[in-house]
Amino acid sequence: MVKGFSRTQIALHWVVAVLIVFQLLFADSIKPAWRAVRNGGTASLSTMAWAHILGGILVLALVVWRLWLRQSRGVPDLPGGETGVMKMAALAGHWGLYAIMIGAAVTGLIAWYGAIPAMGEVHQMFQPLFYILIGVHVLAALYHHFILKDGLLNRMRQPQD
Numbered sequence: 001m002v003k004g005f006s007r008t009q010i011a012l013h014w015v016v017a018v019l020i021v022f023q024l025l026f027a028d029s030i031k032p033a034w035r036a037v038r039n040g041g042t043a044s045l046s047t048m049a050w051a052h053i054l055g056g057i058l059v060l061a062l063v064v065w066r067l068w069l070r071q072s073r074g075v076p077d078l079p080g081g082e083t084g085v086m087k088m089a090a091l092a093g094h095w096g097l098y099a100i101m102i103g104a105a106v107t108g109l110i111a112w113y114g115a116i117p118a119m120g121e122v123h124q125m126f127q128p129l130f131y132i133l134i135g136v137h138v139l140a141a142l143y144h145h146f147i148l149k150d151g152l153l154n155r156m157r158q159p160q161d
């Protein structure tokens with residue numbers, strides 16, 4: 001059993017977190033090009049539209065790396081003193097975040113490179129899921145920090161290589 005997250009795991013968590021926020025805040029940039037594709041035309045991509053595509057591909061690559069590290073190196077157990085329900089919620093939340101990160105990137109790629117409007121609709125549905133799961137995730141982290149005072153936030157700040 002490992003004592004904590006490694007330097008690489010922590011760096012990946014924060015880089016991916018920033019990338020996801022970027023993807024959510026600047027997604028409108030790809031819409032004009034997407035409209036052109038849906039109307040059967042060719043799309044000219046702005047720099048920010050390219051950033052949405054490359055950002056999404058980067059998220060996918062980094063999440064696969066994270067999952068591989070999770071498997072090969074391991075992650076610390078959830079902090080003790082939690083009820084079974086809280087553990088289940090944490091597991092569901094973390095796996096839910098991994099699932100939507102992969103789901104959003106893959107549906108985006110299929111929609112774009114396959115020029116498939118229906119997949120664009122599926123891709124859009126990830127937006128509210130991100131807001132809900134990230135919202136709960138951040139609130140849970142703050143609850144641990146300020147109410148339970150169990151030092152959970154430090155686990156994503158102080159590497160245990």
Ligand code: HEM
Pocket residue numbers: 013016017018020021070075077078079094095097098101134137138141152153154155156
């Ligand atoms: C201010 C924002 C954030 C804070 C304070 C935060 C905090 C944390 C903390 C403390 C953990 C470690 C939990 C543990 O020790 O078991 C964690 C894990 C995790 N976070 Fe975040 N996080 C933030 C943003 C995000 C975002 C935006 C995402 C992705 C959309 C994300 C995805 C994850 C995932 C998937 C894990 C599970 C890691 C694993 O065990 O494999 N986090 N986060």
Ligand code: HEM
Pocket residue numbers: 020023024027028030031034052053054055056057059060100101102104105106108109110111112113120121123124127
């Ligand atoms: C995890 C990575 C990604 C996230 C979080 C994300 C997020 C989003 C969001 C929030 C929207 C706006 C939805 C709306 O306003 O209704 C959007 C639109 C779009 N994204 Fe992504 N995206 C990601 C990756 C990608 C990738 C890799 C591609 C293409 C290679 C892509 C292509 C598109 C397209 C074509 C649209 C327009 C869809 C439409 O309006 O129907 N996305 N994305």
